[in-house]
């Protein structure tokens with residue numbers, strides 16, 4: 262909430278600070294320097310501090326407290342590639358009542374009421390959501406984050422492994438650092454079987470082993486710091502192929518929740534939800550929805566969404582076609598004939 266809006270991109274690309282804006286995260290170290298280059302000094306900002314650097318100084322450096330310089334170069338990658346907007350609640354997700362209840366008990370309540378979940382009622386280490394693709398695993402993870410206003414770190418193999426071969430373990434370190442920094446947060450490991458498959462995403466190479474080890478160290482670290490204030494990091498993982506999952510990973514994902522295909526009633530909800538307002542002013546009624554649902558046994562939520570999207574596009578296409586021909590009837594040409602132009606062109610026009 263910058264007052265003057267004098268935006269300033271901070272070197273190191275750690276973020277944009279406006280003069281007068283508040284430090285909304287945890288601790289930053291902001292180094293200042295006089296415009297003439299002398300007198301560099303550090304200024305530590307904590308939650309809710311106002312950023313008010315003097316007129317003649319510029320920020321030369323901004324660091325997260327306690328992060329290795331070597332690891333911090335991945336901050337940008339993670340913040341731009343990984344942090345995802347969350348605006349989803351359990352109510353937006355059709356069906357999956359049992360999965361929602363389990364997630365509430367295993368993750369949401371321990372986050373909201375940590376004092377009730379110490380000692381014997383310790384929260385689960387990590388949670389695995391498994392089931393066929395397109396059934397709402399990612400949605401559920403996002404809803405968990407939404408329930409507690411957590412930051413959502415949406416990590417896939419692409420972000421963590423494929424793009425930065427050999428440096429994956431540093432990315433993991435940085436990821437969990439940021440997750441703690443921005444806590445409460447949810448670290449969502451999508452396609453976790455590919456990430457740490459039994460055979461390893463990069464084969465059992467040295468880099469892959471180091472990556473795995475670091476990931477386990479970090480997950481175990483999250484577990485150890487459970488209950489501590491400001492250390493609320495939840496690890497959720499998803500897999501379409503749970504049988505391919507590395508055993509050591511599976512052990513760390515203590516709670517395993519099956520996210521299955523939608524049943525008849527849930528498919529009805531989905532059709533109604535995806536069709537949306539158009540339900541009201543079209544021929545789609547309850548009976549139609551029930552027929553659709555009856556005909557889509559075995560379809561995932563994503564499949565049903567695709568059916569509706571296809572239909573909507575088809576409708577737009579057809580309407581557009583009809584409208585175009587209708588419009589053609591009404592709108593007449595304004596230029597009647599070009600003979601005179603052609604003649605004049607033959608005489609005086611430039612040959613192209």
Ligand code: ADP
Nearest residue numbers: 353354355394395396397398399400562563566
């Ligand atoms: P998964 O992670 O299981 O592969 P997603 O959670 O990414 O699947 O779901 C893909 C899309 O399918 C969602 O964006 C949503 O539009 C739709 N979808 C799937 N399951 C549901 C559900 N239970 N309720 C509402 N939408 C769903």
